[in-house]
Amino acid sequence: MADEIKIPMAESGIDAGAEDPSLAVVERTAAEAAERAGTDEQVMTINMGPHHPATHGVLRLVVSLEGERVLDVRPIVGYVHTGIEKSCEDKSYWKVIPFVERMDYLSYFFQMEAFCGCVERLLELEVPDRARYLRVIHMELNRIHSHLVWLGTTALDLGAISMFWYCFRERDRILDLFEMSTGQRMHTRYFQVGGVFEDIPAGFAGKVRDFCEEMPERVDQYEALLDRNEIFLHRTKGVGIVPRERVLELGVTGPLLRAAGEPWDLRKVSDYLPYGDFDFQIPVGTVGDGYDRYRVRLQEIRESVRIIAQAIDGLPEGPFIADDRKVVLPPRDELGTSMEALIHHFKLVTEGFRVPPSELYNPIESPRGELGCFVVADGSAKPARVHFRDPSFVNLQLLPEMCRGGLIADLIQNLGMLDPILGGIDR
Amino acid sequence: MPDAPGLELIAQEINAAHDGTVIETAHERGTATLIVDSERVLEALRWLRDTPEHEYRFLASVHAADYLPGEPRFGVHYELLNMPRVERVSVKALLADPASPSPATSSASPAGVSGGGSNGVGTLVLPEIDSCVELFPTADYQEREAYDFFGIRFRGHPDLRRILMPEDYVGWPLRRDFPIGGEPVLFTHNEAETPHWYE
Numbered sequence: 001m002a003d004e005i006k007i008p009m010a011e012s013g014i015d016a017g018a019e020d021p022s023l024a025v026v027e028r029t030a031a032e033a034a035e036r037a038g039t040d041e042q043v044m045t046i047n048m049g050p051h052h053p054a055t056h057g058v059l060r061l062v063v064s065l066e067g068e069r070v071l072d073v074r075p076i077v078g079y080v081h082t083g084i085e086k087s088c089e090d091k092s093y094w095k096v097i098p099f100v101e102r103m104d105y106l107s108y109f110f111q112m113e114a115f116c117g118c119v120e121r122l123l124e125l126e127v128p129d130r131a132r133y134l135r136v137i138h139m140e141l142n143r144i145h146s147h148l149v150w151l152g153t154t155a156l157d158l159g160a161i162s163m164f165w166y167c168f169r170e171r172d173r174i175l176d177l178f179e180m181s182t183g184q185r186m187h188t189r190y191f192q193v194g195g196v197f198e199d200i201p202a203g204f205a206g207k208v209r210d211f212c213e214e215m216p217e218r219v220d221q222y223e224a225l226l227d228r229n230e231i232f233l234h235r236t237k238g239v240g241i242v243p244r245e246r247v248l249e250l251g252v253t254g255p256l257l258r259a260a261g262e263p264w265d266l267r268k269v270s271d272y273l274p275y276g277d278f279d280f281q282i283p284v285g286t287v288g289d290g291y292d293r294y295r296v297r298l299q300e301i302r303e304s305v306r307i308i309a310q311a312i313d314g315l316p317e318g319p320f321i322a323d324d325r326k327v328v329l330p331p332r333d334e335l336g337t338s339m340e341a342l343i344h345h346f347k348l349v350t351e352g353f354r355v356p357p358s359e360l361y362n363p364i365e366s367p368r369g370e371l372g373c374f375v376v377a378d379g380s381a382k383p384a385r386v387h388f389r390d391p392s393f394v395n396l397q398l399l400p401e402m403c404r405g406g407l408i409a410d411l412i413q414n415l416g417m418l419d420p421i422l423g424g425i426d427r
Numbered sequence: 428m429p430d431a432p433g434l435e436l437i438a439q440e441i442n443a444a445h446d447g448t449v450i451e452t453a454h455e456r457g458t459a460t461l462i463v464d465s466e467r468v469l470e471a472l473r474w475l476r477d478t479p480e481h482e483y484r485f486l487a488s489v490h491a492a493d494y495l496p497g498e499p500r501f502g503v504h505y506e507l508l509n510m511p512r513v514e515r516v517s518v519k520a521l522l523a524d525p526a527s528p529s530p531a532t533s534s535a536s537p538a539g540v541s542g543g544g545s546n547g548v549g550t551l552v553l554p555e556i557d558s559c560v561e562l563f564p565t566a567d568y569q570e571r572e573a574y575d576f577f578g579i580r581f582r583g584h585p586d587l588r589r590i591l592m593p594e595d596y597v598g599w600p601l602r603r604d605f606p607i608g609g610e611p612v613l614f615t616h617n618e619a620e621t622p623h624w625y626e
Contacts, residue, residue: 025588078591085576086600090607121456251486251565262510269513360456361506361517363487372488372506384603389488389506389569397568426591 025074026062033064033071042066050079054157054412057422061399061411068407073400077393081426088386092352093119094193096386100373101187103388104424106149109135109142110366112191114373114388117272118362119193122355122377125324129316131195132274137208137311138181138190139273140304144215145174146367147297154294154416155226158235163225170218173211180204193353194328195321205312212309219301226294236290240402240414244288250401251394254369255300256418259285259292266365273364278310293417300367327353352381361389368392368419390424429514434459437481437516445470458517465520468503469557472518475507476562483507483516486563491573495603499523501554501579522554522579558584576601 030045048054048061055061058079064071084103088096100115101108113135120127152167175185181200182188190197226232244260257264265282267275283299285292321328329348330341355377363372369391376385395418402414429437431454438449438461448471451462463471475483487506494500501522508515558581559566570581571590578599581587589596598605613624 078589078593081591083600086605086607089603124456248485249564251563264510358456359492360458361488361504363506363515370487374488374490374492374504376492376494384494385492385601387490387492389490393568393572394565397565 025076029062029064029072029074033066043071048411050076055415055422056153056420057425059415059420059422059425061415063408063411065408068409070403070406070408070411073403073411075396075399077396077422077425079426080422084427085386085388088383090382092381093355093383094348094352096383097191097193098187098189100386100388101189102423103427104366104368104371104390104392104421105186106146106421107142107366107368107371107424108187109139109191110364110371111373111388112189113139113273114362114364114366114371115375115386116191116193117364118360118373118375119355121362122358122360122375123193123327123353125194125322125327127195127322128319129274130199130318131320131322133311133315134196134200134320135191136273136275136278137308137315138178138196140308140311141174141177141208143304143367144301145171147301148174150297150367150416150419151222151294154413154419155232157412157416158232160226160229160232163222166218166222166225170215177204177207177211180207192321192328194324195319197321199320205315208308208312212305212312215305216302219298223298233291235409235413236294236417238287239290239406239410240293240417241287241289242398242401246401247288247398250397252369252398254365254367254391254395255293255296256395256398257369258283259296260288261285266363266370270363270365272362275307277314278307280304280307290413290417297419354379354381355383359385363389366391368421368424369395388424388427390427392420392422392424396420396425429459429516430454431459434461434516437461437475440478441471441474444474448474458515460517460519462519462521465503465522465556468505468518468520469559469562472505472507472559472562475516475518481509483509483514485510486559486565487515489559489566489569489573491577491579491601493577493601493603494521500527501577503556503573503579505559520556522556524554525552553578553580555580555582557582558587560584575599578602 026045030043034043043064043066045062045064048063050058050060060076062074062076084099088099091099097112097115100111103111148167148171152164155163178188179185181204182190244262247257247260248262261284263282263284268282280303283296285296325344330344334341335345357377357379359376361372361374363370371391372389374387375383378384399414399418403411434452434454438452441449445467447464448467449461449463453460453462461471475481485508487508490504492502494502499521501524503520505518506515507518556579558570560570568590570584571587573579574581574587575589575592576599588594592600613621
């Protein structure tokens with residue numbers, strides 16, 4: 001009987017005997033969890049995802065359960081892998097920017113800065129002060145936007161539906177600001193190698209100031225909604241604690257590390273952008289539970305608002321992009337009058353600029369932690385390798401440690417507080 | 428980042444403890460790099476992590492690169508960080524491709540095993556390096572990623588499987604000789620070329 005069924009399958013070119021290759025992982029997770037629990041009777045292994053509203057993307061979790069209790073979690077990723085790193089090797093440097101933006105789709109300005117900063121360091125190109133300030137303004141707006149999406153979706157997972165609307169209302173104001181200055185709401189391609197694409201339009205500074213005035217009040221409102229919400233407090237306090245030493249060992253960075261009590265922020269210790277000019281603080285947690293992670297991110301929104309307000313007030317005059325005709329496109333108005341400008345424009349658009357043979361790892365602080373861009377230049381106009389050390393990818397290793405021994409409802413909370421972006425993990 | 432003499436001192440001290448570990452140092456564009464013997468990379472990493480005055484205890488990133496047509500072909504990079512002093516040092520190990528027909532390594536590659544040359548399809552002889560998961564647990568996913576994309580086998584890795592590509596995928600997609608756009612995309616006009624696609 002079994003043979004009769006197999007024959008038409010074989011004709012169709014599908015090997016009926018072939019198993020789902022990930023089945024081995026499921027079986028191993030179950031076996032190890034059973035061993036840890038000392039029983040093999042009651043352990044149940046289930047798949048969460050890949051398509052599940054609470055996984056914040058296409059993440060599949062193989063979860064071993066003993067009743068409601070989580071024995072082990074094994075994340076399986078790669079469902080939205082699109083080979084961006086490979087594609088970048090076939091594009092000239094300035095065409096790589098829109099590709100890398102689309103990795104972590106909530107922090108596109110950070111991907112651009114990691115890549116452009118890396119290429120600028122390889123070229124030893126000076127970026128004008130105004131451009132550096134404009135980058136800070138857009139990146140901090142982006143950080144708020146990313147944290148707002150996190151807050152909205154995580155609160156939604158925990159049952160606080162109205163948070164989602166409030167957070168997305170403020171997020172929309174940030175996207176309006178991006179649209180005003182860059183022409184796009186997401187994936188703006190605003191940062192260029194050498195500076196930014198365009199100066200900010202008239203009226204932008206005023207709108208940013210309005211936003212900075214209003215935003216702290218909004219954060220107070222979010223707090224008022226969540227901080228006295230008994231369900232929220234019960235579900236976050238004391239849940240998902242991992243000791244600071246273990247968090248460091250696992251290479252976790254960003255708000256997760258700071259919530260665990262380690263005051264580490266690349267904005268304070270590294271000089272990739274003029275963060276030293278601004279007065280801001282690094283929020284640090286004490287317990288390292290879900291509630292601390294929430295508090296740290298909320299406070300980071302406030303600190304980012306302070307940075308933006310100082311940057312827009314102290315915005316220096318001057319050029320917004322470096323004056324290096326071998327790298328940067330000449331101003332549009334020169335093309336009609338200057339032959340050299342036309343030649344440079346043509347060479348840059350058709351071939352692109354060349355980068356001397358070298359390699360560099362350039363880390364910056366993204367909303368999720370250390371975002372590193374590693375570029376290998378081989379002397380041609382295309383990079384030989386573009387690699388992103390995505391913080392979500394590394395931080396995901398913390399999830400099993402957060403969830404073991406907890407309830408399955410806590411797993412949802414832990415995953416939300418982890419804030420993984422699957423576009424960044426899978427690239 | 429240690430300055431150029433400091434880097435040189437680190438290299439000398441490592442070599443004094445484990446002879447022949449550091450092959451070369453490079454100090455340029457604000458980065459300090461130790462190029463180490465790929466067989467002894469763990470000794471260098473352990474020394475950098477545990478020696479009291481250095482203590483690069485945080486591994487920020489592990490990534491690989493394919494330097495084709497350069498020799499040796501593969502590089503594995505470790506970006507170490509000392510958080511209290513905010514110093515970074517990168518360690519780079521170069522690996523030859525055992526599947527390439529170069530005379531120095533041909534004895535390590537039994538005939539007929541390497542399938543269709545070194546283009547990554549069907550290659551069974553893989554470059555190998557020691558896994559540093561024991562020293563730095565964070566390297567787990569990143570070494571799997573390097574294995575997935577470059578076919579670099581990390582000896583002693585607890586769970587060396589593909590991570591981003593499907594588990595039954597054949598080939599090492601980020602190698603430089605792996606073609607871009609290797610997966611045919613199904614359109615109406617080429618439907619006939621892939622019969623039974625709908626099953």
